Amino acid sequence: MTLFEMIIWSPSPEMFVIPGLNHPVRWYGLLFALGFILAQQVMYWIFKTEGKKQKNVDQLTMYLVIAVVVGARLGHCLFYNPGYYLSNPFEILKIWEGGLASHGGAIGMLIALYLYSRKHADQSYLWILDRVAIVTVLVGACIRFGNFMNSEIIGLPTGSDSGIVFARSAEDMFTSLDSRIEEVSFEKGGKIESTEAGKIPMTIHLEYKRTVKLDEANAKLFFETTLPRAIDRYYGVAEHIALPANQAVVYDTYERRGVQQADVAVLAIPRHPGQLYEALACVIMFLILAHIWYHHRSQIKTGFLFGVFMMMLWSERFFVEFFKENQEAWEADIPLNMGQWLSIPMFIIGLVVVIKCWGFTPKDKKAE
Structure with missing residues (x-):
């Protein structure tokens, strides 16, 4: 008898079929959308609490949805198989065939939030990064659970009776x-x-x-x-x-x-549920970031939450990769896989931001 016995997992990726249209609703798409809906509701609450215009949340959501989808797709194509996709550019558009990279999505978000902040004088770039960091991990948890329902992004064999x-x-x-x-x-x-x-x-x-x-x-x-x-x-x-x-x-x-x-x-062959490891880590990160924002936002410098978010998210991604299958065969020939190499600079960015913000108590929050 083992502590965690083997579980056989074989759900259909389709949740149901829309009557009359014969169009399936897939778990992944539904959970992807649910993540953004939950994130939007939390952002409404954050904006209301801090006296910002709640109508701006709708525009912010549009920026983020487009940035995440486009960035994640381009990231997958250019990070993991650039030769193929640059030779077949129309294949990049086939997002329904799968292939999204979280690192690309993160870069897309950073660009989109910069453009958003330039249109809103009362929301500096670091201010909006801090708040979006809180809800980003909530979206991540939903997406990773969608991966679990799709039986994709699987983990390595456990080598035991568990998994x-x-x-x-x-x-x-x-x-x-x-x-x-x-x-x-x-x-x-x-x-x-x-x-x-x-x-x-x-x-x-x-x-x-x-x-x-x-x-x-x-x-x-x-x-x-x-x-x-x-x-x-x-x-x-x-x-x-x-x-x-x-x-x-x-x-x-x-x-x-x-x-x-x-x-x-x-x-x-039991395997590690890498998707669930990441989903659980995202929930924990959400609770930590929300706690810091709710109880200590007046004592920390703008940007601190974003730095903590970057350090937690990419260190988690780095270590969970040790339990996951490589996305491409060529990754077996390098000491760390592509996801880990891409996580290192992201973590360093977060570390630099935290160091710059550490021990600072803002005296004037009006600009934020």
Whole structure:
């Protein structure tokens, strides 16, 4: 028995389909939007508390949404695969195919807030950076939970019985291989034993459509030949499930209540939930920054909150990267991955700002 037992995670990335339009609403998009809605409400409260015009929050939100989306997309394209995207510039526009970089989003925000502050004499650049820092981590928490619902930005294998088995790719593989499969489900345990740490017995249960009748010869071909090849071929599947080496595939086919069923014994690979690590860290950072602002904003210099935010956010990102898969294969050939290299200058910026602000008690807050 382990402290945190293995969890099998296989939700659909689609929350529901809009009736009549046949358009799916995805968890990621909904949580992305929710993050900005929550951030906007908190900013209303901050502006009201500090006597600023609340109507400015709507303009500020528009600046931030555009900056984050454009900056994060350009950051992903230019930081991780510049050769491909510069050769195929129209691919940059395909944001629906995924690929957003938080470092790019951060740079986009810094530029957008500078432009915003120039239009508002009562809100200096550092003043607005301090306040936006509080809500930025709230948005980050929602986005990372959206990544978790999408089973993306996965962590490294834990090498133990604990962790998350991201089984969605295996579910998609089975329904793609055989359209007659109605439902795929998973449960812990099975008819095989593991001789490797970090590979845990798991059973994949297949339920076929009611009209299907399994032929023994075809079933043997599917489970013993097609399936092993598919696990290696389908994107992302081999990262989460495996078959015992040098052993025949263990499976059973049977009928229950007039419906054909099949059980396949595999080895699951639990991984670190890197998305949840970051989401939890963002919630903690929000509470810290909100506490400092609410109780101590009259004792700290403008810019201090922004500096603390930069130090916390990018140090968290640097260390969590040790538990996450690299986004690009070439990152395995460098001592730190791209996310970590990009986090170092961001942290240094925060450190410099904190040092400049440390121990300063503002005498006149009117300019802010």
